[in-house]
Amino acid sequence: MKIVFLDQYTLGGADLSAIKALGDYTGYSSTRPEEIVERAAEAEVLIVNKVVIGEKEMDALPKLRLICVAATGVNNIDLEAAAQRGISVRNAVGYSTHTVAEATFGSALALLRQNCYYDRYVKSGAYSASGEWVNFDRPTHRLWGKNWGIIGMGNIGREVARIASAFGCNVAYTSTSGSVRDEGYTALSLSQLLAWADIVSVHCPLNDSTRGLIDTEQIAQMKPTALIINVARGGIVVEKAVAEALDSGKLAGAAFDVYPSEPMPADSPLLHTADSDKLLLSPHNAWSAVESIEGLVECIATNITNYKQGN
Numbered sequence: 001m002k003i004v005f006l007d008q009y010t011l012g013g014a015d016l017s018a019i020k021a022l023g024d025y026t027g028y029s030s031t032r033p034e035e036i037v038e039r040a041a042e043a044e045v046l047i048v049n050k051v052v053i054g055e056k057e058m059d060a061l062p063k064l065r066l067i068c069v070a071a072t073g074v075n076n077i078d079l080e081a082a083a084q085r086g087i088s089v090r091n092a093v094g095y096s097t098h099t100v101a102e103a104t105f106g107s108a109l110a111l112l113r114q115n116c117y118y119d120r121y122v123k124s125g126a127y128s129a130s131g132e133w134v135n136f137d138r139p140t141h142r143l144w145g146k147n148w149g150i151i152g153m154g155n156i157g158r159e160v161a162r163i164a165s166a167f168g169c170n171v172a173y174t175s176t177s178g179s180v181r182d183e184g185y186t187a188l189s190l191s192q193l194l195a196w197a198d199i200v201s202v203h204c205p206l207n208d209s210t211r212g213l214i215d216t217e218q219i220a221q222m223k224p225t226a227l228i229i230n231v232a233r234g235g236i237v238v239e240k241a242v243a244e245a246l247d248s249g250k251l252a253g254a255a256f257d258v259y260p261s262e263p264m265p266a267d268s269p270l271l272h273t274a275d276s277d278k279l280l281l282s283p284h285n286a287w288s289a290v291e292s293i294e295g296l297v298e299c300i301a302t303n304i305t306n307y308k309q310g311n
Contacts, residue, residue: 002063003045003304006031010049010070014293018301019047022308037061045304048076050262055081066090066307068300071287073233075206090303094155095295096287100231101159103286104201105167107229107255110280114138117277138277144168149197151190151213152176152204152232153183160201161185172196176204176213194221199229206233216241219250227253231286234259243269246278255280 001023008016008027019025023045031039031051037060040046044063046053049070055078058064067077069091082089110116117138121127127135148164150157150173161171161183172186174193190213194200200222204210214228214237222228228251230237239259245251256270262284264270273279 001044001308002026002042003047004028004040004043005047005070006036006039006051007049007070011293011296012288014297016297018297019304022301022304040064045307047300050076052076053082054078058082058085058087066304068092068303070296070300072096073205075233088307090307092296092299092303095299096289096292097155097159099289099292100156100203100286101163103257103282104156104160104203104229104231105163107231107257107280108199108201108227109143111227111253111255111278112141112143114140114277116280146170146198147172147196149173149188149193149200150185151193151200151202151236153181153185154203154205156231157201157203158183160203169199176210190218191221194218195223197226198223199227201229202232202236204232204236206235210236212236212238214238214241216244219245222251224250225252227251227255229255231255231257234262240269243273247274251278253278253280255282257282257286258284 003019003023003025005027007030009029016027028039033052036051036057040061042063043061045066045068046064047068047070053067053076058081064087067082067087067089069077069089072091072093074089074091077089079089121135121137144167146169148169148171150160150171153173153175157173161173164171172188172193173183174188174190188196212235219241228237228242242251242254246254259268270279270281
């Protein structure tokens with residue numbers, strides 16, 4: 001069985017021996033769109049993280065039977081085309097739940113406590129020169145008692161809800177899929193959630209119904225003291241709308257780990273806000289703890305093994 005991994009660099013140099021043992025393995029650090037068909041020509045199993053596999057690529061790969069997505073989101077795969085051609089698509093679920101939830105809280109706490117500003121204040125020597133034992137340049141806030149609103153109550157959303165409750169937050173959520181389940185937390189419409197929440201974190205998939213879900217109109221419904229955190233997918237929260245809201249005082253802070261175009265372009269409005277301390281940015285690595293990557297490799301190996309066994 002021929003296994004081809006088209007963007008192996010996305011696993012950060014992890015030990016892939018569990019995957020390599022399952023077949024005739026070839027890995028490429030990264031693959032441009034025009035290189036996909038040639039590199040995957042003999043593949044029965046194709047592993048991709050962000051490489052886009054659409055109808056055109058599938059038609060050119062007649063031996064392809066399984067696509068393993070080295071991530072949870074599958075928005076880079078044409079699922080309808082795969083189903084029509086009898087190609088299985090399997091993603092990796094649960095490997096980064098705790099890691100992304102932790103990153104979400106790291107962002108919230110850093111923004112509430114103004115960590116970036118005060119770290120720079122001390123390291124610059126200003127604290128040593130001040131002659132004062134405390135500094136109040138920027139007000140800080142506690143997490144306890146805040147209203148935490150969750151958009152998307154999947155595995156990560158549930159873990160965020162659990163941790164937020166432990167921190168003493170009031171938790172509510174909105175479902176982007178329309179599914180109604182007993183989650184143990186208050187379910188609100190999106191508009192209700194945005195008006196109620198002090199912190200909004202986004203954990204839903206990117207699809208036609210969530211693209212541009214949070215734009216200028218939705219941000220206008222939020223408290224000017226609120227924070228928004230997107231660790232889901234770029235494009236769900238409109239970057240320009242957030243940048244404008246931060247600059248105009250309609251939002252107190254924001255954190256992004258994901259972007260519509262990755263890496264983010266140099267002219268992204270997020271890179272040109274007036275007060276950079278209101279904004280935390282990370283390079284799509286909220287998921288990437290060493291332990292999570294090890295779990296991801298295990299998920300991929302399990303998906304291939306199940307395919308080989310007809311499961």
